[in-house]
Amino acid sequence: MQTSTQRVGLTEIFLTFAKIGITGFGGGMAIVALVERICVREKQWISPEEFLHGLAFGQILGPFSLNVCTFTGHHLRGIRGGLTAAVGFIAPSFLLVSLLSWLYFTYHKLPQLQAALKGTNPVVICLIMVVAIDMGRKQIKGANSILLALLAFAATVIYKLNAAWVLLGAAAWSLAVAIYRRRHCR
Amino acid sequence: MTSLLTLAWVYLRIGLMFVGGGYVLIPLLNHIMVEQHGWLTQRQFLDGLALSQLTPGPLAMLATFTGFRSGGFLGGLVATVCIFLPCVVLMLIIGRNYHRLKNIDLIKSTLDGLLPAVVGLVAAAAWNLGASSLSGLQEFMTLAIGFALFKWTKISPMIVILGAGVVGMLLN
Structure with a gap:
């Protein structure tokens, strides 16, 4: 493992992801943006490329917010680290939903949290935008990759395609390009 | 009260099908919770959906809500652990093999070629969220x-x- 020089404690992993699990209102990509901000930029636990690879795997395999946490945790401390990160991330939501469920089934009413969420929404969107811009600057070079990024964007926004299919398509394409280059570089 | 074992089994199966994409989950859970087992009424299901989206966790936090309904706190815990278990295990397996796979040239260049598409998807998420809520x-x-x-x-x-x-x- 590349980061073995600085061994990160399980407690720190747990606390970091619990913090993300508490504040990541907006779910999904908001979580990804938070993990990027904290684990890639601030703590430099994982390189931007490795993080994006993890995100690609995570999107193909369902709940990518959780998957990205598991992947990053595993990168730091193996299976125990991955489990710690996953539990840390889910625990706050679990406790919150349990509390809300209890209130709901006791009083048959939903608590008024919507107002707070209305306030966080725009901020969460910026966080995701900033991540997209910064990653784009690093990762998107040359016509081929600009085209691929635009296609992925359009497929999701205009055609409402599932992210997993978009990524599988992109993987097939970049595999084909890789094979083609290999043959012609020899 | 439904037995915890039944709950565990039902949610493990859902967790396996969950692999592939979040929103597949809603109709699936609706079918299982409301029609098949009658754990929730349609109205409760929709309220639970709204409720689970109030939290940072994935949409599947709905499992906590439905589990809570059928088995109290412990039911919620069992349901939550079981629905997330398959994808966590899969992600751990991928993580374990990631560094080995990355050293294979072809896989490395495929993964790197994929990155612009991932960035495009991140941007699309910001766009979709903005368009629907701003x-x-x-x-x-x-x-x-x-x-x-x-x-x-x-x-x-x-x-x-x-x-x-x-x-x-x-x-x-």
């Missing part, structure tokens, strides 16, 4: 302030998000 001067102002804070300062995103939540509560 309206009014106040929200666009918050958007501009938030953008400036994230782009040019090192302020912790937690503080910004929580701060915006408090402001939203006060203003609405």
